[in-house]
Amino acid sequence: MKICVVFAFAALGLISCGPSTGSGSFDKLTMTQGAHHDKIAVVTTFSTLNSFVEAVGGSYVTVHNLVPIGASPETYQPTPQDVATLADAQLLVENGTGIEVWLQHTISTASNPNLRILILSDGLKHIDHNPHLWMDPVLASLYAGKVARALSLMDPSHAAGYRRNAAVYQQKLVALQDEIAKSIATVPPQRRTMIVFHNAWQYYNDRFGIRTVGVIEVSPGQEPNPSYIASLVDLARKYNVRAVFSEPEYSPKIAQALAKSAGIKTVSDLYDDSIANNARVHDYISMLRYDTGVIVKALK
Ligand SMILES: [Zn+2]
Incomplete structure (x- = not known):
């Protein structure tokens, strides 16, 4: 089993699962991938997280979720197709905080040296180890910011686009928070x-x-x-x-x-x-x- 190591920006939770030779730089790996893919192949663990990647990544990414719509990420049984999907992916976006208990084995089986992993809840304050941080639009906004930083690291030529997309989405989340608060107030x-x-x-x-x-x-x-x-x-x-x-x-x-x-x-x-x-x-x-x-x- 490969050991995932924190590659860069520990606070961002961006992890490399490649061979731990210590020789490959992030930029070098990114350029290698760029030669084969027009868009960054992003895999999320479950569908709720797709919105953050789609909003920030826009036309520069493809997004695919592992846990099907309507299934629970907490009790999910991964399939051989999930292993194949991760084997071809460049970035895996997971929530963390223990919600995807099945994921580590899938990552190890996929054995993809180019896979980067972004753990969205890393570095954020948890309540009683509860993983559902995204259900607060304020924390969802932090998730979107993390996605923008991860994509910018992997694809620096579009960094300004990712920042702009994140800012637009975060404005929508502020409006959503306001709308929900007004509704609950009734x-x-x-x-x-x-x-x-x-x-x-x-x-x-x-x-x-x-x-x-x-x-x-x-x-x-x-x-x-x-x-x-x-x-x-x-x-x-x-x-x-x-x-x-x-x-x-x-x-x-x-x-x-x-x-x-x-x-x-x-x-x-x-x-x-x-x-x-x-x-x-x-x-x-x-x-x-x-x-x-x-x-x-x-x-x-
Ligand atoms: Zn849940």
Whole structure:
């Protein structure tokens, strides 16, 4: 197994997985790749991250995600095609913070000496090892900045373009943050509470003043026991929670049972780890806009 080494700009989290000879410079590798590819071949781990690369990379990159739309990156089983995709890629963009537990083995199997890896959450403050930092538009803006710096390092001739694209996208994220805050403000403060299936909402909720009262599945893939569910029912009553929120990629059974016991409703169409295969939730910004509409409607 190859050992990934931090190649340059440790704070950026840009890592080389090439042979650890220490002889190849970043520029030299970039120029070698440039001779074979017109566009930088970028692979992301899951679809929500594609927006940041597409917005910043524009026409200078191709973007492909490994985890299919509608699947969970936390419990994903990589395929032989994923290994082949990484073997041909130049830049892998992953979230990090333990969400892609399956990834290291795929990288090792792909054995691509030219692959660079950008870990978007590196160097950012985490809450309780929760990986869902991108759900806060402020942190998503930092992700976009990291993508711009990584692409500029790999492709310096287009650095100004990457910076410009990132700035335009970051302006959109500022407007999105403002739009979400205004929408949440229409919900009475005492009703700003959620019980969620898995805790993709911690950063969003912290940013917009929503209290995460409870989480059904604390560890990915681990079903909660009945006494834990009973404690969530108590919390739902105590905090007057109005709905249990889940995503289409998870079975709705436990959320529905909890909601029934607590006498509240179930909302099962939130998107966070994956965008959707429809026009309403086709990228990061439309996803957060859609989710906010769903949350506000359920809490009002
Ligand atoms: Zn998740």
